[in-house]
Amino acid sequence: MPANTSTAGNAVPARSPWLTVALAWLIPGSGHFLLGRRGRAIIFFVTVAVAFLIGVLMRGPLFQPSGSGEVLSRLIQYGGFIGNLACGLFYFLAVWLGYGPPDQAGHDPDYGSKFLVAAGLLNILGMVDAYEIATKQKD
């Protein structure tokens, strides 16, 4: 059975899928909001915000794209940077407000940096979900 069956009550407003994805990246949940999925939009926004906030409160450092070092080290730096960047507005706000604790030893900053990356990865799931709704692959 195809997965793109939808009911009239869950009709998707005609929106550009890529505009939806871009909005979903910039403000977590906004893609779903644009598509009329307001409950899910709130859940995405709150969950990504909470994950990011936990990372900040644990003083997790943000990753920087660095072009030097070993391949694995660069992979971690770039991967972490993409994860941070995927948080959209939260990342830009944090950078704009001068958030940038030093990368120091300790379990708190270590866990914090994981939360900052995880928040971005969760938002990527939201972006994919919004894309699938916009293209009517799912409700």
Add this chain to the structure above:
Amino acid sequence: MHLDLNHLQTAILFALVSSVILGVVTKRTDRERLQYGIYCFGWFMAALFGIGWFMHFLHG
């Protein structure tokens, strides 16, 4: 303000936020989403305690 959490608290919070999103993106109805979110959270906890005890006995 600084959040000082231990490994267990951090892992539970991580499991919670991940389960919420996995539940929301995966299923079709709200009931299925809730069930799947709880299912994922349960497995996160099982893995957390299972691997924790495994490492405990591994180290002796």
